[in-house]
Amino acid sequence: MSTLLLHHDVFTEHEPPQGHPERADRMRAVERILSHPHFEDLRREEAAQGAREHVLLVHPEDYVHAIEQSSPTEGEIALDADTWMNPSTLEAVYRAVGAGTRAVDAVMNLEVNNAFCAVRPPGHHAETARAMGFCLFSSIAIAAQYAREAYGLDRVAVVDFDVHHGNGTQDVFWSEEDLFYGSTHQMPLFPGTGAVSETGEGNIFNAPLSAGDGGDLFREAMLSRIFPALDAFQPELVLISAGFDAHERDPLGSLQLKEEDFAWVTLRLMDLAAKHCDGRIVSMLEGGYDLAGLSSSVGVHVKALMHGTGEAAQPVDEDEY
Amino acid sequence: MTDKAPAIADMTFEAALAELEAIVEKLEAGKVSLEDSIAIYERGEKLKMHCDKQLKAAEARIEKITLKSDGSAGGTEPLDVD
Numbered sequence: 001m002s003t004l005l006l007h008h009d010v011f012t013e014h015e016p017p018q019g020h021p022e023r024a025d026r027m028r029a030v031e032r033i034l035s036h037p038h039f040e041d042l043r044r045e046e047a048a049q050g051a052r053e054h055v056l057l058v059h060p061e062d063y064v065h066a067i068e069q070s071s072p073t074e075g076e077i078a079l080d081a082d083t084w085m086n087p088s089t090l091e092a093v094y095r096a097v098g099a100g101t102r103a104v105d106a107v108m109n110l111e112v113n114n115a116f117c118a119v120r121p122p123g124h125h126a127e128t129a130r131a132m133g134f135c136l137f138s139s140i141a142i143a144a145q146y147a148r149e150a151y152g153l154d155r156v157a158v159v160d161f162d163v164h165h166g167n168g169t170q171d172v173f174w175s176e177e178d179l180f181y182g183s184t185h186q187m188p189l190f191p192g193t194g195a196v197s198e199t200g201e202g203n204i205f206n207a208p209l210s211a212g213d214g215g216d217l218f219r220e221a222m223l224s225r226i227f228p229a230l231d232a233f234q235p236e237l238v239l240i241s242a243g244f245d246a247h248e249r250d251p252l253g254s255l256q257l258k259e260e261d262f263a264w265v266t267l268r269l270m271d272l273a274a275k276h277c278d279g280r281i282v283s284m285l286e287g288g289y290d291l292a293g294l295s296s297s298v299g300v301h302v303k304a305l306m307h308g309t310g311e312a313a314q315p316v317d318e319d320e321y
Numbered sequence: 322m323t324d325k326a327p328a329i330a331d332m333t334f335e336a337a338l339a340e341l342e343a344i345v346e347k348l349e350a351g352k353v354s355l356e357d358s359i360a361i362y363e364r365g366e367k368l369k370m371h372c373d374k375q376l377k378a379a380e381a382r383i384e385k386i387t388l389k390s391d392g393s394a395g396g397t398e399p400l401d402v403d
Contacts, residue, residue: 082356189362190348191355
């Protein structure tokens with residue numbers, strides 16, 4: 001098996017004001033864990049800037065133009081209470097898009113089995129024409145639409161286990177019966193969407209969890225609601241919105257997941273991808289705001305992608321180096 | 322968001338419930354920023370616990386009254402409620 005890691009230094013240069021939870025240190029924590037010798041077999045590439053025409057597969061021209069025009073030459077500007085741009089943000093969001101589309105190319109062309117995009121800012125809250133919740137472009141929805149456009153895929157799925165509901169991805173997919181969106185998330189919580197009753201064209205599957213819920217209820221939600229729907233959908237490509245803020249240590253969520261739960265869901269998604277689409281998975285980082293919880297969870301997630309079952313569920317011991 | 326909010330322990334049931342309802346409405350309507358969302362949710366949880374505790378105390382007082390052996394409502398001395 002082989003796994004591609006897409007990354008770029010600019011992801012540590014996008015920096016909201018001091019005290020903001022979606023901070024560059026998140027990316028440094030991810031870089032640190034993925035520099036461990038356990039990950040030396042990762043194939044590593046710098047993420048190029050995504051093509052504007054690919055962004056336009058999801059976002060209208062007026063919106064893209066407005067984001068580009070908002071980019072400051074110095075300092076930071078707020079698009080809303082959560083969502084900021086500094087002089088590096090525009091490049092970062094374009095490289096996050098480029099990471100997703102390059103990852104799609106790599107798995108579709110059988111260069112690698114799967115890919116992880118270590119990117120920020122996240123994307124799953126960005127709606128077609130609205131930046132919110134730290135997100136500007138809906139990177140994973142763009143990757144999904146790109147896969148359909150470039151490779152003629154009929155059915156592309158996104159599974160999202162971030163603690164917050166991916167309202168943006170749901171918004172983009174809402175009327176697209178051949179795009180699957182399945183999400184576990186805490187409710188009530190930002191952004192307020194994600195009820196079971198939100199079903200789109202029968203292609204949206206929300207499985208809300210309650211504050212305090214742990215791995216057993218997370219797994220039950222996946223097993224009873226998300227996985228059967230995904231299996232029936234028969235995806236030709238599986239994308240993962242990999243947010244790790246459902247971790248028990250996270251300050252922005254109240255779920256109680258542990259590293260082994262992230263390993264478990266990764267392995268089960270790999271099983272389903274193996275059954276339906278030769279294992280093709282592209283995973284993109286979304287949230288995760290406790291640096292220790294984020295890095296160890298990314299560690300087990302990427303280990304699972306690299307090695308499948310076996311040692312995957314064991315967290316990397318950072319004390320080893 | 323809780324810096325200027327009143328101390329929950331001092332709030333009446335009605336005030337706590339009103340704030341809790343406002344919090345639920347805000348969360349469901351997506352009117353809260355992502356960064357503040359969890360803090361607001363946690364205040365809601367504390368308000369809910371405060372309301373639950375007051376309700377439990379009120380229920381215990383009613384139980385005390387109804388348990389009077391002669392059937393009369395002879396007092397409203399609260400039971401110990403944890």
